[in-house]
Amino acid sequence: MSRSIWKGPFVxxxxxxxxxxxxxxSNPTPIKTWARxxxxxxxxxxxxxxxxxxxxxxxxxxxxxxxxHKLGEFSPTRTFSGHTPADKKAAAEGAAAAPTAGAAPKxxxxxxxxxxxxxxxGKDDAKK
Numbered sequence: 001m002s003r004s005i006w007k008g009p010f011v012x013x014x015x016x017x018x019x020x021x022x023x024x025x026s027n028p029t030p031i032k033t034w035a036r037x038x039x040x041x042x043x044x045x046x047x048x049x050x051x052x053x054x055x056x057x058x059x060x061x062x063x064x065x066x067x068x069h070k071l072g073e074f075s076p077t078r079t080f081s082g083h084t085p086a087d088k089k090a091a092a093e094g095a096a097a098a099p100t101a102g103a104a105p106k107x108x109x110x111x112x113x114x115x116x117x118x119x120x121x122g123k124d125d126a127k128k
Contacts, residue, residue: 009039009068019043032057036072051075 003010012035022028023043030048045064050057051071058075066074 009041010037011041012038016043019047022047030059033071036070036075038071040066040069040071042067053077 012033015031015033015035015038018031018033020043022031028047030050032050032052034052036051040062044062045067047062049060049062049071051060051074052058053075054077060071060074
């Protein structure tokens with residue numbers, strides 16, 4: 001659910017004070033913030049922020065396309081290290097071993113080529 005329109009975008013008041021202070025400077029330093037829920041407003045365009053992701057600060061330069069989004073959207077909290085090598089190997093083998101159209105399916109490993117005869121139990125075998 002989104003924030004209601006009549007309230008306007010949420011901007012951390014302390015962060016807004018820091019932005020107003022830096023607007024007059026020619027070479028502003030990055031603003032360090034923990035306020036990930038702050039909405040990016042047009043006054044932030046061109047400024048640099050150091051946004052905390054829970055472990056370290058991620059440097060972000062605000063552009064026009066970012067207006068209306070939250071600061072936290074540009075500082076991911078989780079690192080994706082990729083899939084495990086075993087998953088990649090299994091996927092590669094599965095793609096290589098995929099049967100082609102019209103080819104007979106292969107037997108399972110360890111399966112015998114000839115079927116074994118079925119054993120039937122008679123009345124005499126059931127009593128023993």
